[in-house]
Amino acid sequence: MTYPGSTTTIHERAADWTGAEIRGAQLHAEAVSLASGASSGTLTSLPLTVAAFDELVPSWNAVTPGAGSVSVEVRAQMGAAWSRWYSFGTWSSAEGRSSLDGQKDSAGQVMTDTLRLSKKATAYQYRVTLRGEGTTVRLLAFNTSDRARQSAGLGTASDRRAWGKINDVPQRSQMIYPDGGEVWCSPTSVSMILAAHGVDVTVPQAAKSTYDRAYDGTGNWSFNAAYAGALGLRAYVTRLPSLAAAENFTGAGMPIAVSLGWKKGELPGAAMATSSGHLMVLIGFDKAGNPVLNDPAAPNNATVRRTYPRAAFEKLWLSHSGGLSYVVGG
Structure with a gap:
């Protein structure tokens, strides 16, 4: 998936990992898993x-039974030189998942x-x-983008x-939960999309x-994409260049969660x-082309549906x- 200034590469089948270095793991038609008897394993892609x-x-979609976990690292090539390996922490469906500071x-x-x-970087x-x-990984996705071009499709x-x-x-609404709900916009948005696909989890869950x-x-x-993926859906993070591009998803019956921020007076009806920084669910467009959202910041469930200019x-x-x-899709 390539747009001006943004590319999302998705690997989810054996052919996508051709040439990868694999240690302690094994390839299947549409997944990577640990080899028999191994307690850990790695797959290192080609550049x-x-x-x-x-x-x-x-992004990644993985099944991590029990205390199983997955870690994803990336290094980038700038000119002729490669950076160090950077880690995005340790993901697990069990307790203890964590990104990595410092x-x-x-x-x-x-x-x-x-x-x-x-x-x-170029690679x-x-x-x-x-x-x-x-432990099994069935999707790995990477969105790369050029910050200077992030509004080029406006x-x-x-x-x-x-x-x-x-x-x-x-x-x-995230706001009806007194024990931290005010900052739960991302999982609340994910829970709404999951419910639309027939996977009903509560916002606190x-x-x-x-x-x-x-x-x-x-x-x-x-982690939010990984959570949806762990429940059996295909989920990844991407960057879209315009609402016209987003219409390809909502028009095909696929609501998406979107991230934005604003100052006072910039978003009428907010x-x-x-x-x-706030996540909400883009569910479609009205007849005039204005985006229709399920905004979890609404004070109650009945007022979540919003239309913004x-x-x-x-x-x-x-x-x-x-x-x-x-x-997030089936």
Whole structure:
């Protein structure tokens, strides 16, 4: 999936891992698992050449029974030199999942779920480590993007075929939970999308299952995609260049979670006056092309459904996160 300034590469079948170095693991038609008798194993990809980028966000879908876990590391090539291996922490469906703090050097830094480089890279390589009997990885995805081009698609014309189509997604407010719900926008959004696909988990369950110990919160983008993936769906993080591109998903019956921020007065009708970063679910577009959202910041479930002005919403989404979106499907 390639757009101007953004590329998402997805590996989910044996052919995608041709040439990878595999130790203690084995390939299946659509997954990687530990080899028989091994307690841990690794798959190291070949270098992947993509359009110039200075940010990378990984995603993975894995099954980690018991105390099993998965770690994903990435290194980037800038000019002729390779960076160190940067880790995105340890993921597990059990307790104890955590990103890894303190990874900053002259080449770049990891900010929980995002590798930000000090200059443009032209290639990257990834390494996934599997631990524990039964641990299996069935999808690895990497979004690479050029921060300088994150708003390049602003105002892209729509073909309007998705206008007037609203997907049926249950409405859930994060604000009705007194024990931390005010910061549960990401797992609340994921729980709504899961429910739309027939997987019904409560908001507190989703929050508990995405909690990142190092981040001390539930907003880790990679962990939220991993959570949906662990429940059997295909989930990954991407960046879209415009609402016109987002219409391809909602028009096909696939709501997506989107990340944006705004200052007072910038988003008319917003459930919160301001936000430094908020996830909500884009469920479709009204007949005039304005985005229709399930905004978990609403004070109660009945007021979650919101319609925001297209131009204002698109500008805030692209300028804040470069069009970052969770894509979750069957």
